[in-house]
Amino acid sequence: MTDTATKELTDGVGDASAGTPEVQWAPAEPAPKKRRLWLWIGVPAGLIACGAAAAGLLLIAPGTTVAGVPVGFMTPGAAAEAVDAGLAGMTVSIKGGKSVTGAELGASVDATAITAETFEERPLWNVTQWFGDPEPAEVTLDPAKADAALRQAAPSLYTDATPAALTFDGTSYVVTPAVPGQGIDLDALTANVQSAFDAGDAAVTVTPKAALADSTITTEKATATAGILNTMLDSVGFYVGDERTVPVARDVAASWLTVTTDDAGDFKIAADAAAIQPVVDTLAPLVNRGAQNGAVVTNSSGEVLETITQGLDGRTLGDTAGVANAFAEQLAGGNSAYQLPVTSVAPVTTSLHREIEVDLSAQVLYMKENGAVVDSWYISSGRPGPSATAAGHFTVNWHVRSQTMTGTALDSGVSYDVPNVEWVMYFNGDQAFHGVYWHSDFGTPHSNGCVGMPNWRAEQLYDWTANGVEVWTHY
Incomplete structure (x- = not known):
């Protein structure tokens, strides 16, 4: 207590002899405990330090860019998504045409692999890697997507190619070569997109470079298919073993076949079972025969010295109900030698x-x-x-x-x-x-x-x- 307070209290007190009641003082309050602030400050600070260490094991260092896309303080997965999104959203303006996006061009990078590698080299905890040089990322364009998008964006820059063609001239299949058209050089365009992406640009204007545009139905594919078809015509027929028992004329076989192309420009061969059936109906008398016995000249040891008559198996044609359909499927696969179902009878060979x-x-x-x-x-x-x-x-x-x-x-x-x-x-x-x-x-x-x-x-x-x-x- 202060002196004044003491004084005030003293003035109001009588002595005992005067009969004044005795005054008793209450016990003093205990001194307050000191607040240990370091505990309250240290616990959150420790948690923050632990969180920073954990983040350093999960995040990419700040200031890091992949092909111009900032990926600092991101996980590799989030970074990959950011890189993909940046490339997909890039605007490519074509002089002489309209704009297209990276997504429409089928632009892509191996973002998952690149960002994973970037994280390994530049984790957040490694301060020496903060704000390092940009990481490159190789850009590729999907040829089919890019061609479709560019044709729509700049149709005046394109002339259509003339596809290769296959025709049957009465004896063989012949090829009419493809004639290339004109389009945009995708390699040059890829280089333009790459430069802009590396610089971190969200848009780029390109003066396209012209290039020959080949048809998907190429001369090479037509030539290869003509080779297959003509080889088929060389050997087409109904076989018993290695013998072409019933040959089929080249023009007849060609009349069974239809040759088309798919979206990839590949030639497809199909055969008409209904057209094959009339020939199948004529097979029995051409295939069936009795066994032809043979004769050989031997010496006294039984060694064959000469064959006088070659023995031939007798044979009977089996069930032909499914032959036309089976042969049609076989021709579509490029095989023109159909093995007939027959029952054979072995010949008798006489030794002389x-x-x-x-x-x-x-x-x-x-x-x-x-x-x-x-x-x-x-x-x-x-x-x-x-x-x-x-x-x-x-x-x-x-x-x-x-x-x-x-x-x-x-x-x-x-x-x-x-x-x-x-x-x-x-x-x-x-x-x-x-x-x-x-x-x-x-x-x-x-x-x-x-x-x-x-x-x-x-x-x-x-x-x-x-x-x-x-x-x-x-x-």
């Missing part, structure tokens, strides 16, 4: 073991098949002595249609020169079967070791005998 036997004592030649004599006649073999025909087992080695034979007789030493000896077959060195026109004394030895016979018999033997046929000469 052929051999030639010469009885030198009787001067008779025997033609044998499977051990049985099928024909025989007299021959003239080599004269007795040094010129005699050798006895033994041999094989026919080669055939000579005609030749001049020269040499010296082994028994007499006389030289000979015989022209135009026909139907010659060598079986033992220089000993051969052949025709003889200079004598007719068959049944008697006359030669220098060969086996001679009438020309017509030599021709018969020549045609009957394959190389490798066995020969047995004996006495």
